[in-house]
Amino acid sequence: MSVRVGIIGVGIMGADHARTLATQVPGATLQAIFDADAARAKAVAAETGAVSLAKGPVALINDPAIDAVILASPDSTHAPLTLAAIAAGKPVLCEKPLAPTAREALEIVAAEALRGKRLVQVGYMRRFDPAYVELKARLGSGALGPALMFHCFHRNVAAPDWFDAKMAIGNSAVHEFDIARWLLDTELATVQGFKPRGAGTNAAAAPVFLVFETVAGPLVNVEVFNNAAYGYDVRGELVCEKGTLALRAPTRTEIRAAFAHSTAYPADWRPWFADAYRLQLQAWIRAIESGDSVGASAWDGYAAAAVAEAGWESLVSGTRAKVELATRPALYG
Amino acid sequence: MSVRVGIIGVGIMGADHARTLATQVPGATLQAIFDADAARAKAVAAETGAVSLAKGPVALINDPAIDAVILASPDSTHAPLTLAAIAAGKPVLCEKPLAPTAREALEIVAAEALRGKRLVQVGYMRRFDPAYVELKARLGSGALGPALMFHCFHRNVAAPDWFDAKMAIGNSAVHEFDIARWLLDTELATVQGFKPRGAGTNAAAAPVFLVFETVAGPLVNVEVFNNAAYGYDVRGELVCEKGTLALRAPTRTEIRAAFAHSTAYPADWRPWFADAYRLQLQAWIRAIESGDSVGASAWDGYAAAAVAEAGWESLVSGTRAKVELATRPALYG
Amino acid sequence: MSVRVGIIGVGIMGADHARTLATQVPGATLQAIFDADAARAKAVAAETGAVSLAKGPVALINDPAIDAVILASPDSTHAPLTLAAIAAGKPVLCEKPLAPTAREALEIVAAEALRGKRLVQVGYMRRFDPAYVELKARLGSGALGPALMFHCFHRNVAAPDWFDAKMAIGNSAVHEFDIARWLLDTELATVQGFKPRGAGTNAAAAPVFLVFETVAGPLVNVEVFNNAAYGYDVRGELVCEKGTLALRAPTRTEIRAAFAHSTAYPADWRPWFADAYRLQLQAWIRAIESGDSVGASAWDGYAAAAVAEAGWESLVSGTRAKVELATRPALYG
């Protein structure tokens, strides 16, 4: 019994999901595709062997031939379509962010809690990345003692002009917020934002640096730099009482040429996290088959959004901001 | 239309193939399993959801409900069962070695050539490993000029007493022979074998060192050390006119503890080459669907066996040995 | 004409200076040693071939047979003895910290400025470390554009109980403050201190995390962790507009053993910075010969002390602190 999946939005991210589903995930059928750009929908369907094209996003969600939904449409549509999936009682894998504001994300949490069953998974795929999974396992083994600090670095090659510090926090750094919460198993409590300044510095393009205190105690700091120029790079080091654990890039070859010994950086996140996306989709389908839930929940999506808002508030005010979270419904453990 | 696969032999290797097929390869059905140990066959079938248990290996091959066969049974059965699959006109993925001797491997080549269609793929999975694939692509780009040397290191943790130098060459180093032939696109022409000696050395457990001249010109040298103790490790460096290309271990975390900065080695080849096995199976199924062939052919299996025999001959005689190959049938390009 | 050097204090640091002077620095004579522990003074003199033992620190400074003084006595003696050297008109290399408080360091600045000649060098030896020197040269080349952030990590194996967060800032992190000022050629302007908390955390032993804004613009952050357990480790990454520059440990061998590929960490700073100490002493002697001055000045010693005080103030108050500096005398450029 194959899980029949419909994908809403087949831009870069959605088309990648479609390909991964078609080539890497047994037990799933790519049943329908919808995209506001009909030609793109058609092209991706042809490439991936999707069974049908849907008339609209809500029609896709409510189609009885669809068992589960992947949301990779524009950010502004995430919240209403996730709510529609909850209303239809169908599992939905929603790309981050879950909603444009923490308040709207909380409405999704409330709707899902009311329904009493976890249907929403937010696409924080790093939770399935072998490097982070190994980090968590090694931390959990206790061999290095409790965590004290988590240093995070998130660098992209270049961002368009309109991708400002607020977006760097709300669209890039949220991956760090989620993975820190997951790794350390705690909520982020306060945040202090910093930004380099000065004559030679392009303020819009400059990195953002955030330092968090957590409820459990460890500090977390995040550098998010969307114009790092040199390559896509994600690093993390977990400092524990008896040692540290760090991520290592997924690079498989080394080059010696032109007076340098080097490894290559990719231009974007896709090769870096290809395994994570594959494993996330496989885990999502298996969870649907077994009636379980895995990965980042609606609550996690809400918490990341609330952290982002506090981070932006601190950066603007120059003072420490508190991360204010609603009461966590019992559904989320 | 799913490809219905039967697996003969579900020891460590065959059971891994069964799991990979069940969880990572869309378009395939695990239709039947056979193992001389019926309990093992049953257990693996239960774990992987195999449709049925076969009565015997030949029965499995000839079962009309089977479209393609994976051979992971004891080495001595590879040749007769591969011939049976050719006779049945069914694609077969045969674990290495293809046959115990080059002569017997050549019989398979002849049988397949007579049939006029490539049905046999030998499980030299490294050809699908992302690190080797990247090495070949970078070499092929021409940026570093032609290859001059290829240094190969193949280390296992420990081998049983009966795993002597002959087996080290015929069962471990064959992976290096195949990948060198594939990367450099040439046949190995001569070989000179060496072995450390001396008072402190356990001769049976010692590494073997082989140096090859190739038809195209580059030198290849292989250290195969099955009692390297420290971990499973495969390295390779391709020396070109303008630089070198090297493999990098598939390690994803770094540890700082106990006065060391370290990365971990696995105990065996499975985590190291998990991607290669997955991609090999996916490529095999896709090739069956499209009527193509991919990966190492029967000819490649034969050539690796012939190289191994020359390597052993040189190690025994202490003089350089020639790799004698039959004429390559047109089927193999 | 050899520079006749007297060393005051031959504990770990002073004895190392004596050995380095005796074996690595042409143009210098180890003329006299003084230590409050006479036996220790005698032993080090015997080992290093020092010409004589001094009766007291001030006697040594004022001895006409002494051309220049190295101060490696207890921290509390640094300020008065440095003032004595200035009064005697003799070059002095004073181990950090220059003085216990910024106020006292400023008195030294004033005394030296009054004299109108740079005599004081503070032993911030990292300015001579090949790794930092290369970092500064690469930054200065402009190839990577201006600096935006500097991430610093300073870890020791273990500190005694009385070595609290205040000392971590004033005695360990000062190295980072000095090197950041030197690398970025700017003063540190504000600081915000953080500390991990929580049930599992030994507060006294926990790391301190400091984030600085600088006058020129780049951010600087410093983790100082004196109980890092795993080894002595100093790291730094300079994030520039077009790429980053990082320190690499001075490790010369790699070990593959026990399922790990590793490099070793030393137990303390001495092997890590042995080159820096040697080059610092050589440069100091050459500067004395030529009448120049090199390395960290009294002003630099004062500035580091002022930064440390602001860091501690911020850690205690939980709010951002300003680094208040006096007016820089013309002597310091």
Add this chain to the structure above:
Amino acid sequence: MSVRVGIIGVGIMGADHARTLATQVPGATLQAIFDADAARAKAVAAETGAVSLAKGPVALINDPAIDAVILASPDSTHAPLTLAAIAAGKPVLCEKPLAPTAREALEIVAAEALRGKRLVQVGYMRRFDPAYVELKARLGSGALGPALMFHCFHRNVAAPDWFDAKMAIGNSAVHEFDIARWLLDTELATVQGFKPRGAGTNAAAAPVFLVFETVAGPLVNVEVFNNAAYGYDVRGELVCEKGTLALRAPTRTEIRAAFAHSTAYPADWRPWFADAYRLQLQAWIRAIESGDSVGASAWDGYAAAAVAEAGWESLVSGTRAKVELATRPALYG
């Protein structure tokens, strides 16, 4: 009492020795310089503060104001001048090779043995390199068991046309022969030479690959590639029964730029082995002071020459060659 040193030949190598002696070696005086190019001698003397210029090499050696001699003149002069130094009873540090042929090197051995005192040190400076010294110490600790293989890689950026395979063996690879003999504490017994061939290969510029059996048992293999293009690079891995030990480049910074994470290679050997040259000179002077001898002896220089001759013979003949050594005089232990 300073050791008064005379340097014969101040080309690249000799001028470096002069600078190192003047700036890094207490206890030595640069007493005299001779170079066939009088202007060059004068310039280097001015730069390094040499006391005088000598009229000729033999005059320098026999000058009573000279205690010890460094020979960095053209290779062809090494043997006669070393013999002159022995005749004068003066310690001599002779750049490699000790003599153009093993036969002539053996004459030096005989002359020194007759005199009954070690006066000759051959400039195989790697014996003082911290990386090799650490390798030997770790091997000697026994923690990894006995050595089985030693893999050596020696790469230069580019060699002139006249620097053929014979010179690659006799002038570059000799460093590897010496260090292997020293590390493994054994003589090299047989050698088999190899060279890549083929259409795309510049035969003159191609690497040479040599495989050695040793008297003690471990295998040694050496790749020497003088046109490696990408940078100056020396690597070595010692394979022991329980693990391996490898050299690590003396690189102190890492760069992330232009889609690569890289470390830089130098253009030649000087920065790589600067520490080794400094430590070699210091040890040589200390040994002269104490009447001891350190480093590579005349016997070692002879043995390296004999190995080079056998290596070339094997490369020409295509068959294994035996390294034939004379009887080792008692003077060499």
